[in-house]
Amino acid sequence: MERPWDHFLTEQDRAVLAKGRFGRRMGFGRRPAVLVIDAQRYMVGAEGQDHLFPSSCGAIGRAALAAAATIVRAAQAAGVPCVFTRFALDPSGADIGVYGRKRDLLESPNWCLEGTHGAELAEGMAPGPNDLVLVKKKPSAFHGTPVLGHLLDRGVDSVIVLGGATSNCVQATVFDASSFNLRVCVPQEAVFDRIPISHAIALFDMDRQFADVVPMAEVLDFLGGLRDGGAR
Template structure:
């Protein structure tokens, strides 16, 4: 059962059926994996989450294993992977309007530049064909080179993993769909701090902007790509 099913009643399901929401878009031929903010500050440490103010806890750490499986399958098949890191200057000079909603946290376990919190989780190792870049806003597209690289590599399918589902995943998925990419979200490879936010965000994405599917289905798809993936002819 999808995580949002328990929140829907018969009237909701009737609306979905009448509007023919949730049609499957399916996978294309030239995928890329976009890993959103799979950083230490997002997943904390087992038994020490109180020291990590933005940790998603056990659900984040469980998702990291699924993310690593998706990334590993992509890298083995020559599928390009793009890793974003959200980080802020220690003086908050680049926090923008976000600073009106949340205080700047002076902690090495948050997303401040140069701290361990801002590092990618150690389970993920970008390959020689992969790219890592910093973003300052929720979407992986906003103010970054992501779109240009996807176009250059003739990508038609964007697989989005990471966190948090209701924030940066959601923003990236909506932007990818707006640029007319097929968007795939492996359900077990995204995570959030609050279960209802996670469930309803997945529902909203699956309803109109992405296919929310089992992570094993994505891994199998990537394993079957072989040498035909987008970006295999790029250094």
């Protein structure tokens, strides 16, 4: 499968990667969890209405979330814990922090303001009874949340990270997960961004040092093995 960053690399870049032996596969762990990052309505808009959603990633986002939903269902069938994050801000802006210096507080029901349509999980995101849904205020799913304790309590050694945006909250979560010595997998088709070059380079940087960016089919095969009792 062609990788989104391949056509950005020069021969000199490839030589640097080969010399430093970057990008080796870490492989799947034995006890994974799925982290679904900000799979919310404000992130993916709605068909024919993207102009009403100031942060919508559009059709690309909707296609990626359909892939993410397939992975979530496979994980739930295998008994793999899933964590769904929602990025949601107080409508007053009281908790936006330094982000408010880079981005206006958008007074829209289709942005990520708590209590609005935009802040809800997107269509197709269906947490199970044993899954965790939580609100975060910063890019990483680990910052200021109980996610790490939740994973440790379940003996998790690896995470499969889905959702968006690739260059923002997904990448921040991947870096933190790796810092906690969790193996990290990112299914290429199940993450998304607003700007193609941001998406491609973020995936490249993650795959180079902190995660395995792999085709979705590999993840589904792995989860199918867990469901059938062959990989634990």
